[in-house]
Amino acid sequence: MKNNKVSIDLDLEQLLGLSEPKKNTLEYDLNFIIENGIEDYIKQQENERQKDKEFVEMFKRNYNEIIKFIEFDGRIAVECFTCIKGMNLSKKYGKPKRKE
Numbered sequence: 001m002k003n004n005k006v007s008i009d010l011d012l013e014q015l016l017g018l019s020e021p022k023k024n025t026l027e028y029d030l031n032f033i034i035e036n037g038i039e040d041y042i043k044q045q046e047n048e049r050q051k052d053k054e055f056v057e058m059f060k061r062n063y064n065e066i067i068k069f070i071e072f073d074g075r076i077a078v079e080c081f082t083c084i085k086g087m088n089l090s091k092k093y094g095k096p097k098r099k100e
Helices: 002-016 026-036 038-061 063-073 081-085
Strands: none
Touching (some): 026 038, 038 063
């Protein structure tokens, strides 16, 4: 019951507009545009796109090293039989996925 009360309080805060909007929501974007202007918003979006492109380029350059590190680490299976054959292990071990 205590958890229900907490969630109700949080919902009331949200309904009354007392909580800060979360990033990457329409309300956050609109508030940012109102406070800083559309030019700053466009610059921010371009900077984020540029960072994404830089990350992808860096990942492509270092892909082989990343795979070697993952294989050496051993916590993540890279070339296991079930991964290669595309088996669904969520309910039963070794049950093949249905092709639709």
